[in-house]
Amino acid sequence: MPFFQPSILSLFYTDDGPNTTTTPPLLLLHGYLCDSHDWSAQIPALLTAGHRVLALDLRGHGRSTAPPPPYSPHIFAADILALLAHLAIPAVVLVAHSMSTITASILAVEHPDVVRALVLVHPIYGIVGPALGSLLEEMRGEPAQAPEIAARFFAAGMERDGTPAWVRTWNRRRALGSGPEVVVGCMAGLVALDGTVTGQGAEAKGYMRRRRAPRLVVSGVELALAWERELGLKEGDEVKEVKQGTFLHVVEAAVVNGYIIEWLKKIV
Template sequence: MGFAAVGDVRLFYTDDGSGDTTLLLVHGWGADSHQWSPHIPSFIEKFRVIAVDLRGHGYSSCEQTGNHPPRMAEDLVALLDQLGVERCVAVGHSMGGVIVSRLAVEHPARVEAVVGVDPGYGRPDEIVAMAVAMRETPAVQIDEWCYTAASPAWLREWHRRRLLATPPHVLTEAYDGLWSGPEAIGSRGAAEPYLTRRACPVLTFWTDPAQAAWESGLFTHPASRTVCWQGSGHRLHEERPAEFTLVVNQWLKEISR
């Protein structure tokens, strides 16, 4: 527990709890593993829980290049190797949702199941065009779309401060990796053929029923399903942590039978 040297980076992680199943918790763009603080106490009652700061984020080291989802996913495979974890349930929010889906596609033997939280993939073309047009917009302004009137002020402030502390070049490279990079799956056209390659069970939380309906048509495993919480902000798991952990725990119990 602490830091692990993985290729060209030093990743901060925590490793708590025990059990036959390991949860790998992956945060979103411009955040860090503190994002999972409301959920870890519940999860460690049943599972081994690894929460990691992605390269360039939080307490992990920062490189000038490689700060994009494909490289971040490979970092996590190397971390799992070091920790002796053969298979995990990969849980990811936003950009983390992209990363855990990449793990499921590129390293299927390592992933038992995927839990995505308002993941950063499969958006309609008009949303993708808007995101690309905002590339030069300060991160704290981009972040404003993440909230609704019901989003608590403390959550807005926590993420504002976290974004201000993340190196700008990391934010830019990661942002490009989501929306316009050669391996980006931000658009539906790019996401659809890629996500259908996930063979494991998938549980995805969405705030938009149209997104939930869209992804439901891509599932290949019969235990997969979507949950839609309308009215919640982009960080719905932080706004409703007890309900989120309850739903995840119940679903994992169902698919383990």
């Protein structure tokens, strides 16, 4: 049954591949107003490489239910811990995109025994800031229009000239189909972490440096790549550049898959 129901919440997930104790499963986490379909180009490749692969729709996203707010990376982290306990999985490799790179990092800092390694695709924890605060104010001023505001945000900041038309259409329709409470709630959850967990200040830097799991970072944003190097790269850590906007793992799937699979061979 691909639904986990802690209390009033119903979380959709898939679980494929070999159930082995020799290597930890991979748990794939999507970004803001997206869903686990974003990993459709990664799941077959990772299964072929021999991994057990779980992919989750976060609360309020995809086929999971949308309970009342709040929404935040810490709440998503709690849902993930509950799912892993339900499945009796002691540790995973987190493969996270965009918004979920914050949740994955929180788990790595606050629950290090659960996180064997981190694959961070387009991490945003070093590049969010005042712009999101302004966006949140606009959404709160017109909450019914929040999905449309989010769709414009996707088009303006998350796409590139080379982003295929189908990806643009897919992202716009998902944003428009999201509930206003989810759209605003997730943005509020991100803004609340600015300066402590996210951003480029000393406190956020200190927080991110508490991650001990090896990490692979794949991004096309120079500021984000520079931040990873500023945080420090330990043995096993790698940074790869793929210039295809926020959805680089969709647009350049073969390249990203190759980076992930080859890195995992060395780590797990």
